[in-house]
Amino acid sequence: xALPDYLQDTGKDLARQMTATYSAPLDTxxxxxxxxxAPQDAAQTQAYNMATQGVGSYKPYLQAAEAAAGQAAxxxxxxxxxxxxxxxxxxxxxxxxxxxxxxxETLRQYDLSREGGMQSIKDAAVSSGGFGGGREGAMLGxxxxxxxxxxxxxxxxxxxxxxxxxxxxxxxxxxxxxxIANQQLGMxxxxxxxxxxxxxxMGADIQALGNLGSMRQGYxxxxxxxxxxxxxAQAYEPYGRLNQYASGIANISGGMAGPQYQDPGAGNPWQxxxxxxxxxxxxxxKIFN
Numbered sequence: 387x388a389l390p391d392y393l394q395d396t397g398k399d400l401a402r403q404m405t406a407t408y409s410a411p412l413d414t415x416x417x418x419x420x421x422x423x424a425p426q427d428a429a430q431t432q433a434y435n436m437a438t439q440g441v442g443s444y445k446p447y448l449q450a451a452e453a454a455a456g457q458a459a460x461x462x463x464x465x466x467x468x469x470x471x472x473x474x475x476x477x478x479x480x481x482x483x484x485x486x487x488x489x490x491e492t493l494r495q496y497d498l499s500r501e502g503g504m505q506s507i508k509d510a511a512v513s514s515g516g517f518g519g520g521r522e523g524a525m526l527g528x529x530x531x532x533x534x535x536x537x538x539x540x541x542x543x544x545x546x547x548x549x550x551x552x553x554x555x556x557x558x559x560x561x562x563x564x565x566i567a568n569q570q571l572g573m574x575x576x577x578x579x580x581x582x583x584x585x586x587x588m589g590a591d592i593q594a595l596g597n598l599g600s601m602r603q604g605y606x607x608x609x610x611x612x613x614x615x616x617x618x619a620q621a622y623e624p625y626g627r628l629n630q631y632a633s634g635i636a637n638i639s640g641g642m643a644g645p646q647y648q649d650p651g652a653g654n655p656w657q658x659x660x661x662x663x664x665x666x667x668x669x670x671x672k673i674f675n
Contacts, residue, residue, distance in 0.1 A: 452574070
């Protein structure tokens with residue numbers, strides 16, 4: 387549709403401006419590029435370094451736990467030797483080293499106590515005029531026989547008592563070894579607990595630092611987004627202005643106006659930036675947890 391005469395100069399002016407504007411390339415580097423990406427915050431860097439340094443930090447605790455478990459297994463494995471009949475070596479190991487001296491001294495004292503009885507028999511034989519006779523010999527023989535039998539019984543009793551004492555000591559050793567094994571297992575479990583606590587605590591610190599850093603990074607990104615949007619709006623302003631100019635001419639001349647120009651880059655810079663930052667921040671909570 388031809389423009390009326392009174393709009394000819396205006397149309398020519400619009401054509402010149404549109405030719406000059408649309409023929410010139412648009413420098414998008416002014417509002418595009420890495421300069422509009424907020425760098426990682428210092429807290430995020432700290433969280434990252436802590437996470438990388440924490441990888442494998444559980445190994446010393448695990449090795450200590452394995453060592454304790456191995457010691458416990460060895461201790462428990464040795465308990466079998468402390469059950470069942472007592473061996474000769476165990477009897478020797480668990481018998482008091484003074485057992486022989488005690489037996490010898492007890493028997494010596496017993497022998498001394500029996501000597502008085504023999505002397506009494508002899509004295510009685512002398513008094514009755516039967517010294518050296520058969521009756522004295524029979525009485526001495528009976529007395530000595532009883533003494534030997536009693537001495538053997540006393541010795542057996544002492545040996546039996548020593549054996550029972552050795553059994554008791556072996557039982558005490560068994561209980562002590564069991565307690566040691568339980569303590570070794572407990573130490574292993576404690577090491578595993580320390581490992582889990584260290585990883586959980588480290589994970590909480592990483593999460594806190596990561597979330598704080600993401601908040602600040604999101605704020606900085608929102609500022610950059612706003613600056614980027616402003617520069618982009620300035621770059622596209624001539625196109626919108628010419629579009630409105632052309633629409634105005636079309637309306638005046640009675641023609642049909644074209645579609646309205648849409649400014650690119652519309653949106654909420656803060657909402658966009660903080661949404662991304664919070665999404666990244668949530669990842670820190672999954673580290674070591």
